[in-house]
Amino acid sequence: MSEVVKKFMYLNRRAPYGTIYAWESLEVVLIGAAFDQEVNLMFVDDGVFQLVKGQDTAGIGMKNFSPTYRTLGDYEVKNIFVDADSLAARGLTQDDLVAIAYEDMDTEEEIENIVEVVDAARVTELMDESDVVFSF
Amino acid sequence: MKFAIQINEGPYQHQASDSAYFFTKNVLEKGHEVFRVFFYHDGVNNATRLTTPPQDDRHVVNRWADLAEKYELDMVVCVAAAQRRGIVDDGEAQRNRKDATNIHPRFRISGLGQLVEAAIQSDRLVVFGD
Numbered sequence: 521m522s523e524v525v526k527k528f529m530y531l532n533r534r535a536p537y538g539t540i541y542a543w544e545s546l547e548v549v550l551i552g553a554a555f556d557q558e559v560n561l562m563f564v565d566d567g568v569f570q571l572v573k574g575q576d577t578a579g580i581g582m583k584n585f586s587p588t589y590r591t592l593g594d595y596e597v598k599n600i601f602v603d604a605d606s607l608a609a610r611g612l613t614q615d616d617l618v619a620i621a622y623e624d625m626d627t628e629e630e631i632e633n634i635v636e637v638v639d640a641a642r643v644t645e646l647m648d649e650s651d652v653v654f655s656f
Numbered sequence: 657m658k659f660a661i662q663i664n665e666g667p668y669q670h671q672a673s674d675s676a677y678f679f680t681k682n683v684l685e686k687g688h689e690v691f692r693v694f695f696y697h698d699g700v701n702n703a704t705r706l707t708t709p710p711q712d713d714r715h716v717v718n719r720w721a722d723l724a725e726k727y728e729l730d731m732v733v734c735v736a737a738a739q740r741r742g743i744v745d746d747g748e749a750q751r752n753r754k755d756a757t758n759i760h761p762r763f764r765i766s767g768l769g770q771l772v773e774a775a776i777q778s779d780r781l782v783v784f785g786d
Binding site: 653654656 | 662664696697736737740767768769771772773775776777781783785
């Protein structure tokens, strides 16, 4: 669709459901997959709650979109990063988060979980390396 | 330099659209190019021609429209976000059987691909919102 390949970062900063940013960010990721760019997802601050497993929205009458995150590997999203400090500040560990698998269509290589917890220095580095940061 | 502008908040409730307007106006006046202005989330509410602020206040929608007129700006409203929030053009009114439209003619409704394309084609994507 486009010859230019840029490094995209989707920076997710907010909890799901309280506001629509998380869901509408995910919609950009899904549509953006058609453009064959190099895509990183980054979860910081309350954004880490988006990846918490076992979400149940029955009580709030809203669509539970958390299963969509597990399909991101099918949309050529190869890298998903979570800020370690944000997790720790909310009493969460990687065990509380969903696992997202990725299968390379060319090499058939399978990665069980592409969710990676990284420290603040790495978050900064990844942002710095990005050509485009979509901030939600 | 070539800019893409993204606006994530509605008018009056939030300063994002005002800040984006002044930023866009200034880069254009300095001779830069604005590839596209993309309205997302509640930002789609910047596109309704039915907005009627008090006379002593700025008219956020018309101000954008005048800028777009002067510089032939491409101002795009996300279709999915617009449908949720009731921003409607002729095509959407027909497709979804609505009895009215409310979009200002200087704006157009299109898909999220337009945002991604703008980010690819521009030197900088500047996002306005919280």
